[in-house]
């Protein structure tokens with residue numbers, strides 16, 4: 001947030017326009033270039049996220065950050081990491097419906113990646129039953145953080161999505177990965193919530209090129 | 218034809234086309250669209266040409282290849298103009314009779330006419346029940362033109378709405394007219410086109426785009442394809458008018474990969490329109506510039522969703538993105554972009570030509586104009602049907618569609634494609650209206666109507682649509698990717714007889730989260746087929762789960778075929794026809810079915826002579842009634 005003090009500034013100097021919204025009944029100041037999630041966090045209100053990272057383009061895929069907004073007479077559910085902060089918006093970040101949604105989403109993710117600390121922690125917060133859905137252990141929750149990290153921060157494009165729907169997966173692109181990854185040193189691992197990247201890399205590497213054994217912990 | 222530089226030149230050219238046409242000239246309009254082409258309409262055209270040549274009728278009779286005439290069930294459809302005599306299921310071998318009797322003798326060929334249940338024959342197309350109850354405003358001119366001929370379209374009054382808009386109306390007036398008409402989008406949500414146009418028009422930025430959505434991925438739907446194939450200029454004319462109102466100078470037509478004929482049709486239309494000066498710079502001397510680019514889809518249902526479609530045109534994977542800032546404000550390459558469906562665009566010239574006042578006299582309070590439905594499934598007259606909004610489902614399915622064939626009972630109708638739902642007999646008097654269909658738990662969608670009879674299982678139908686959606690989901694967001702797959706797993710086990718108590722509630726629970734939390738409308742509406750069948754056919758779910766029975770006899774795991782030894786005459790027919798070799802017995806030896814080999818293909822039931830009636834399909838736990 002830009003601290004303006006009492007100095008009179010033009011709009012350009014001040015940066016984005018300042019706005020006021022209400023989150024969980026508390027009046028919150030934010031700037032127009034923020035999304036609801038950032039505004040909430042700025043005000044010290046925690047909203048759980050899995051596919052959001054402050055340095056990357058918001059993706060809006062995990063849907064864990066779903067909140068309820070009211071604008072005029074209309075109330076609806078939106079993903080707070082991609083919904084722009086707006087003057088006068090009324091936001092609720094914890095309601096019965098939201099708990100039910102987060103619980104179910106976490107149950108779906110736990111079926112994919114059981115035992116992952118961040119999922120277990122959030123799971124117990126929202127009362128998720130890790131055995132509700134039949135397990136399909138891919139250990140990837142398709143949050144796309146590694147893909148965006150590689151694209152946006154490293155500009156290397158060595159990892160991407162393949163397939164669609166049920167078959168969607170994240171895969172290293174062998175030709176590029178062989179060249180780029182050793183130089184970068186697998187920085188993407190630092191953003192992965194489940195720690196599945198080394199095995200993913202091995203999967204791409206084994207048939208195509210050699211990879212450092214040290215990567216497999 | 219040289220480029221036309223003014224509205225006056227267009228009008229003069231139209232006059233010239235009309236004068237040179239000999240009004241009483243006989244025209245044989247032959248449907249050459251996909252359905253009829255599959256029946257051999259190309260050979261029929263050849264046969265007509267040869268026969269006409271042979272009889273020396275060359276200059277007096279025109280053989281016209283048209284787009285879909287709607288009554289696809291009875292293809293090849295031929296309409297003799299100007300008398301409007303309609304011949305159905307025409308084959309090349311019928312050609313000599315049509316030429317000698319109808320064209321040279323002025324008599325009807327009775328056997329090719331529509332015949333009603335009482336044996337009365339009906340000659341005129343507009344008196345045949347299938348056509349009589351329709352109002353074919355958008356789709357009706359197909360028989361009067363060859364879709365590859367821009368001259369046919371102009372002679373019929375084509376591009377007069379564009380001339381009116383450019384010559385007599387400001388962009389603001391065009392916009393106001395479309396808004397006033399309350400033309401709602403025909404491609405899915407029924408959003409008012411005028412409101413969307415206005416948003417794009419008012420959005421900041423010099424560069425704006427307009428797009429035709431011709432992705433049409435709903436199973437069973439083909440009205441958009443048929444419009445592009447049968448009357449491409451109507452779509453293009455609407456698009457140019459829209460671009461003028463919105464202030465766009467570049468348009469796109471997004472055509473799905475699987476529609477090569479539609480693609481060719483719109484390509485030819487664009488080429489002709491450019492040659493005539495109806496596209497390009499300074500259209501008809503108005504100072505307005507506009508041109509159109511075709512983008513071919515890569516075969517994905519979700520690419521029909523507006524934001525996914527735009528990312529696909531940008532050359533990326535067609536995957537939806539959050540749309541909290543609307544595409545009408547920030548769409549293609551982040552520019553204000555207005556997307557409408559094929560049929561929506563094709564309706565625009567009508568609104569401009571005849572005015573919002575006229576348009577509003579057709580339809581219901583909230584849904585104006587006509588809508589084209591593709592009526593398919595268990596219905597006698599499959600085809601494309603255009604009716605005023607407010608027509609009841611009963612009128613569409615029974616009066617126009619002729620009801621369910623084979624003496625079977627009507628069970629329900631699936632409207633709105635995979636995002637829609639199944640409506641039961643008790644809702645047959647529901648009007649086709651955006652809001653009424655949504656309230657009933659289904660939707661208008663793009664106008665798919667799949668009729669089900671008593672042998673279709675409600676659970677299996679829901680399962681079918683979810684299987685489609687699991688394959689077509691982009692996989693980006695968790696609720697849709699994981700939730701729909703989990704729902705499908707439950708439906709699969711129910712259909713296989715392994716359903717568990719509580720499965721209905723489980724489906725409802727997951728549905729709620731998928732609906733509320735998915736990123737795009739694919740996920741948000743994916744549970745509809747399940748929720749609507751639970752709402753209207755709950756008993757069928759319960760029969761599967763608790764009694765392990767499929768009341769419709771459709772779920773293969775829950776039925777078996779049985780030969781009654783008392784009735785079997787050991788005739789060897791079923792034994793010889795069974796493709797799985799599952800039937801044993803011999804001459805004079807009663808036949809039996811080996812259930813472990815049986816693939817439940819229904820062949821034995823089909824071939825067992827009805828006077829014996831020895832084969833029955835029965836539930837594994839009790840004989841089906």
Ligand SMILES: Cc1cc2nc3c(=O)[nH]c(=O)nc-3n(C[C@H](O)[C@H](O)[C@H](O)COP(=O)(O)O)c2cc1C
Pocket residue numbers: 401402403404405406407408410430431432433434435518519520521522523524556557558559561562663737738739
């Ligand atoms: C998964 C999905 C698929 C869609 N497919 C189509 C389609 O094939 N054709 C279409 O016109 N609209 C389709 N739509 C609706 C479009 O997003 C959009 O609303 C429509 O093209 C707007 O045009 P209209 O207002 O004229 O209906 C689809 C929507 C979703 C969510």
Ligand code: SF4
Pocket residue numbers: 519537689690691692693694695697698735736737738739740741
């Ligand atoms: S709802 Fe389905 S199709 Fe839409 S973004 Fe989510 S996963 Fe993709």
Ligand code: FES
Pocket residue numbers: 048049050051052059060061062063064065066079080081082
């Ligand atoms: S954090 Fe917002 S959708 Fe994942």
Ligand code: FES
Pocket residue numbers: 248249250251252253254284285286287288289290292293294600
């Ligand atoms: S394809 Fe010939 S009538 Fe529809």
